[in-house]
Amino acid sequence: MFKSLKRKAPAEKLLYCFVSLVFLLFALSYIYIIAWTLMSSLKTHTEIVLDPFSLPKVLNWSSYSELPEVFYVNNNGFGQMLFNSVWFSVVGAFLQQFVTIAFAYCCSKYKFPGSEWIYTIVLIMTTLPIYGTGGATYRLYHELGLINTYAHVLASCAGFNLHFLYYRAYFKNLSWTYAEAAMMDGANHFQIYSKVMLPQAKPLFFSLFLTTWLASWNNWSSVLLYLPKLPTLPVGIQQFNVEMIYKARLDVLFAACMIVAIPALVMFIAFNKVLTTSVSVGGIKG
């Protein structure tokens, strides 16, 4: 990196340094927030209020140890909210990708009446804002009995989402000769899909699964709407912020924030290549 910089003109070097500095400051602003949250979680409530920027006098681990006792929202304790988060983000993201990829594969590789219309319908649906669909969606979930229930995860199986477009584009560009070769070997349609086509789409599937999981893990708006009695951790934090009015436990709030941030950080650090290389400026590379 630095070798190539040596060959650059002075003006380019200056520009490069300036851009690097901007990105560095941007990165530091994110690290600062995480570091400040971690520091606050190790201070007492009084220390946080009286001197928010000072270092902890003594490391206050009680914010973490007392979390299960103090951090509860609408009858859901921390453990319950953690389970809800894992259930709706992991199972939900997997179901969503599993159904969407199968749906997109069928629509792109098989001709049936209305197959092209489906593409148009999905395009229109992805452009509709939640304000336009929220009321009808709530009514639908209510009628289906999916409000405030773990079965709400089935709502992820709709398949009519932005990822359909990515998968459809991917399969459109994937040659059908693979399928023909498999057919000659005696494979049926399901075997072609599961053993030939799906494995080739694995990187795309995994990167979209990760982005969906990340979005679901941090999502609180739809959980607040459809699952108020089964809050996930982000909803718990949002609600506990209100509960704080009568609890005076800012330390516990920050400890909960840290715990919620850790899985996302772990996943990003472990799979940042998948996330950043599979998703390019123009869309998903696959």
Added chain:
Amino acid sequence: MMKKGKKYLAILLATAMTAACLTGCGGGEGGNKKTSSNKAGVDIEIAVWNSGIGIEWLENVIAGFEKKHPEYNVTFSDSSNIKTVNASLGMADIDTTDLYLTYVSREYEVMEPLDDILDATADGDQKSLKEKFNATYLAGAQSEDGHYYSLTCGGGTLGMVYNTKMFEEAGITQLPRTTDELTLVCDTLKSYGVTPLCHFVQGGYYTYMTQVFMAQYDGIDYYTNNFYSCKDEAGKSPSKDVLTKKDGRYYALKAYEQFITPEYVLAGSNSKSHTEIQTEFLNDKAAMMFNGSWLSYEMRNLGSSDKFAVMQTPVLSSIKDKLSTVNDDKLLRKVITAVDQISEGKKQLSDYASGEDYKIGDTVISKADWEYVTAARNTVASNFAGQVSFVPTYSNSKEGAKEFLKYMYSDEGLKIYADTVQNPMPIALSTGETYDTSKYSAYAKQHFSLLEQAENLPDMHMNKRHAIFNAGASDFAEVEYIFSFCTNNAGEQMTAEQAWKLVIDKINDDYETNWLKNIK
């Protein structure tokens, strides 16, 4: 190298996450506060606002009730956010709640009348609940149609909470009896280097102090039956003249103008949250804060509250306008001292009697003035109407919910509540005995004395309020007067005159075009 570093960091964070998960999944009953015995019987589902008094009292009452009534199975859900508790209220097809213990005003169409509970005498009681209730509260709780739809189940008394250590160090031995004297105390504290007052976001609990000032100046009858009924002296209701009249609100503003100033109020009070400012107050950042009986329970995590005490809301000095024989603040303070001594049992009213009138030293105080000052002094700020119990009309277990309420308001239930919260509801015990305060903190005992002293509780007008107050009207037409008095921003700072003008302008603008139209 970089790759290895990332791997190690990921492993470290994953370990932390696992440890955190195990911490979260560990024991501790607090994780799920719902009581559920999973036994056969009639289910009663309660939705409760987890306010400053917490929900421990409810857990204890439920335990007592289920012991006495094993045929019922009580569960509850709670939140500190009133909107969350009330989110499903009125949605009969999805709301399974049988009993609400929350803040709601005038939602009569979804409330079951509770008259039968008031008329009933609970097991072990000697009087009906109606006979036990504080008369002022009950009068305020009755709706226009004569029914009682909701009853208090929380709240408490309020007063000026002060730091005894700071007062002692500043040499203040006489607690302020009038608003003028309160200003003098602020001055003394300030000269001693202490910030006299604090509040939270745009005034905090000063709303309750204003109610007291209004009732002190205009009298509790006018306040309840005219101002909050929006009824003029000719009987016209609603009447715009009532809202634009220069009444106790104006004189409250004049008093605030003296002591709610940037010099006397802790910096940041206008923007800091309830929890932040109370934490600062408990850590000696200001000497006084208008607050309630629940303060010590609410902030119990922050340790002892022994250095705090509560004083009765000072009397509005402007009430002198209403008196013929008390013309200066010094004399008003003397009369208040005499009234206090009578309340505390140190003196008898007859000690001051002088024919039809009364006498302090050589000064004669007319009977009317004496009674006016006594009523003003014994007007106590409260918010008992701020948390109420009611049964939704669509409840599947109305009888069960009412049976639970009967127990909750029985002597046994009231004692459980008072022992847990350290502050009784405004309901006497049927046996005539007083609540056992021996285990109360000094702070809780002072609030109990306030409640006993109270002749007038202006907060309890809730059901006397005219519907216009639910249609947009309010005491000060939403003008943030406390915020305006102590802001350091010169552009937003107002005098009492300017604030009052703004109030009147807003009433003139909104009365016909919005409020009258919005009345349901």
